[in-house]
Amino acid sequence: MSTTHENRPINGVDTATLYATIDAVRDQPELARFRFRTVHDWVAGTHSEGRFPGFYGAGQEHTHVHPTVVRADHPAVLVGNDNGPTPAELLLNALGACLTAGIGNIAAARGIELHDVRCRVEGDIDLQGLLGIDDTVRNGFESIRVVFCVDGDAEAERLASLVEQSVGRSAVFDVLTHGTPVAVEVEVDAR
Amino acid sequence: MSTTHENRPINGVDTATLYATIDAVRDQPELARFRFRTVHDWVAGTHSEGRFPGFYGAGQEHTHVHPTVVRADHPAVLVGNDNGPTPAELLLNALGACLTAGIGNIAAARGIELHDVRCRVEGDIDLQGLLGIDDTVRNGFESIRVVFCVDGDAEAERLASLVEQSVGRSAVFDVLTHGTPVAVEVEVDAR
Secondary structure (H helix, E strand, O other), X not given: OOXXXXXXXXXXXXXXXXXXXXXXXXXXXXXXXXEEEEEEEEEEOOEEEEEOOOEEEOOEEEOOOOOOEEEEOOOHHXXXXXXXXXXXXXXHHHHHHHHHHHHHHHHHHOOOOEEEEEEEEEEEEEOOOOOOOOOOOOOOOOEEEEEEEEEEOOOXXXXXXXXXXXXXXXXXXXXXXXXXXXXXXXXEEEO | OOOOXXXXXXXXXXXXXXHHHHHXXXXXXXXXXXXXXXXXXXXXXOEEEEXXXXXXXXXXXXXXXXXXXXXXXXXXXXXXXXXOOOHHHHHHHHHHHHHHHHXXXXXXXXXXXXXXXXXXXXXXXXXXXXXXXXXXXXXXXXEEEEEEEXXXXXXXXXXXXXXXXXXXOOHHHHHHHHOOOEEEEEEEXXX
């Protein structure tokens, strides 16, 4: 596995700036403290809209250049109106996006030009859990599988190792496989 | 906590069909086997597009009525081009969407009319982990917080219990707090 550091832009990654950023964080670890946020508005039934108001990181607040709205809903077969993907699919989407982003960066760092990267993610779930039919069945996915197709200018082993390294440094993969404490609070406006 | 089953449509939820669906699954547990899927195309750098090709469930394949594309990217401060939310934010988005959907269904089942439901989700992460600076720091979120504001026709305790029940039956909350096995495979097209 090559550890060469490429400094020319490759795969759309400004590798020189990437290394400078990592060095800056190494010198000032407080720059690494990030807080990401989303906000959600219920529309009706199981339909909601999620937005991305910005985040804190590298010592300051940031907003996104492009506003994004992600509609979520349950499908008709689960008595929703299918106004958007299910939350379960949105979870798989976060995983695929995270692993794909990592591959772009890691390939650039290793000087490997990518031609095409695709992946599919699938997760198996038994809804007897969340429907309250069988308490021995968990609410969430039993298992998730990711299959990557990577086409790039390197031998097969080096291309496969891009995926391996991306998995090893993925925020979403870590949370999905190891779990994270989640605190839920409620402010009610009762009538 | 009321266990009354309301059969009139409320909050945009067809509760009669919801109960009929749960009864059908109780009679034929194989209907509860679902497989959700996403597909991802790398664009450049950390930018990718996620799509939702459909899912298997209740004994057959389904496609979504509305095609959805979710663009993901890293922000400029992390050497991306900010073409969309970060994968970390997409993970929080899945959680907010799941808990909000549950509240819509559960309130309808309990005959509670909702006027407004909003939530914000935030997650703290130290990027020294995924940047490879400090191997004692995890890659993923250290902690996630969700704050719900619920406005509906019921006393405060009953409104708060909607959130509690939604957490107790959420697929995404379960995966994020307990983890799920994730298998990653690679098919390479080497040059």
